[in-house]
Amino acid sequence: MGWRSTTGQGSSRSDSTRTGHRCAGSKRPAGSFLYTDQERELQREYDTTAPSRHLVSFAFSIGLALNKAGEVNDLRWHGAAFRAGVSTGATVVAVNGREYSAGVMANEIARAEHGRDPIRLLLKYQGEYKTVLVD
DSSP states (O other), rough: OBBOOOTTTTTTHHHHHHHOOOTOOOSSSSOOOOOOOOOOHHHHHHHHHHOOSSSSEEETTSEEOOOOOOBEEETTTHHHHHHTOOHHHHHHHEEEEEEHHHHHHHHHHHHHSSSSSSSSEEEEEEEEEEEEEEE
């Protein structure tokens, strides 16, 4: 999997993940998600131009944005949260066993950057609760 150009040739990044190569200096296998607490320039641009329906954006790390109440209102296609089964309309109740807040989520993402364990999200969706592992 990976992005393909309109000419039909894959980019070097997607080619390298398909063949199992690692990025220089990476300790994780190719294709695994690398958590970061650093927002990318493209994300900063998006956040300043898009309507502020998502007050808390973790799109740059695990691929989701939430409102103040923890309701997911945006997901990055094939982002870590999407792959874990998070859907829009779900509410994040807890992060790694701690009650959800933007600060707790940010701390757990930063902690996951240096660890091996996935982030456990307790979600409420349509009256039911489920735990997903964001890796």
